[in-house]
Amino acid sequence: MREQASAVKERGAATGSDLMKEPRTLGPRMNTKKKLILYVSLAGGYLLAVMIAGLFMEPELYGVNYENKFLLPSLAHPFGTDFMGRDMFWRSVKGLSNSILIGLAASAVSSIIALIFGILSAAAGGKTDRVINWCVDCCMGLPHIVLLLLISYMMGGGGLGVSVAVAVTHWPELTRLVRAEALQVKNAQYVKAAYKMGRSPFQVAKEHIVPHVLPVYLVGLVLLFPHAIMHEAALTFLGFGFPAGVPAIGGILSEAMEHIVTGKWWLCLFPGLMLLIAVMLFDLIGDKLKMLLNPGSGNE
């Protein structure tokens, strides 16, 4: 609150050409916008680093080594080792990297479906609109995890099954959002006025409609990530996802369940925390992006 109040005060104090320049900062305190950008880039950097580290990792790092079974967390093995002596730190990183990759694919596919359906629904209206809405209702009516299980099982499980299942089931919510935004802007007075001022449909789409729908779409896209990652982990945990050999957070957690009664707490704590942190960071990026892209709060 104090930050906001001071930002408002600063804006009030700035006059004339001052307004466009860097808002004056008092001492070391940053304004909200810069802080948001810092948060977003830090979170994004961490996630990107995990993904790339996993992609280019030597498989030996998390290879089997029966001499080191069930080691407690130490400097050599920060997350300990499991019943086959595999290093849990590298396994977690690799698993999270796989999850992020699946999340990326899922977000890309789902958001494109959502964008096409949402815009089509708003632009065409009538029967098209009703059919698309019906599809959305159908998909949202089914319990999500059941749908995921069915599709993953149908595709034969494994990496492909889980990727397809996660990719094609995350579009309904975003479709609704995109449709609502597109409808709203289509009927807005300023869009009608733009047509009357002789702007072409292309210009109106480029200048008015896309900038209006894009922020919602982008935020929706980022907020899809945590869902996709959690669902991938859930599927693997239930045994419908990645095979046991492939490091995946869900698989790691389900294996750890067998050892938790014997006091091997580190097997589930650290991978679980990593998953939680990754999901929360994506959520944070989505939220902060929303604030940055919204004209109401973008100037603070």
Add this chain to the structure above:
Amino acid sequence: MRLEAKQVGFRYQGVTPWILKDVDFVLESGQRIALVGPSGCGKSTLAKLLAGYLEPAEGQILLDGKPLPKKEYCPAQMIGQHPEQAVNPRWKLKKTLTECWSPDEDLLAAMGIEDEWLKRWPSELSGGELQRFCIARVLGPATKFLVCDEISTMLDVITQAQIWKLVLRIAKERQLGLVVVTHNMALAEKVCDQIVALPDINKR
């Protein structure tokens, strides 16, 4: 030029009751007509029809005998009563102001638009301030008729006087035709040279 509604009828789709029926209305360049009548009698609907925002269900809106252009700049421009809805909330006001032409410094000064406002977002200005932008942006040389639908209702009386003075000055200079929709009879008498009560010409 002449903007004309010929036997115009309008209703929202289907079999809903007629809002306007067999309305004839003629506006010549340089003429200023006030459109008055009780709430809900179709004043705003006629205004929207005249500016091409709505299509008549019957009859025609003609500009010099031809239908209003659909693709290029419409010579009859409307200014509405909700300026905050008529500007893109995601555009800084400079962009909004120059969407179809670039008003010169004199006009901006006369409208009381301060330079600093151009760099702001619409949410950072009041309704009255935004309305000045809405008016200024359609005062381009291609505009021949102005349809003003309650444009000064949300302003304080001093600003109302300023804005009308300016609109009238420009209307006289450029021989614009003016339709003024209002509930304010004093304003209608002051600003316009003819007052038309819509219920008299609406045969619904």
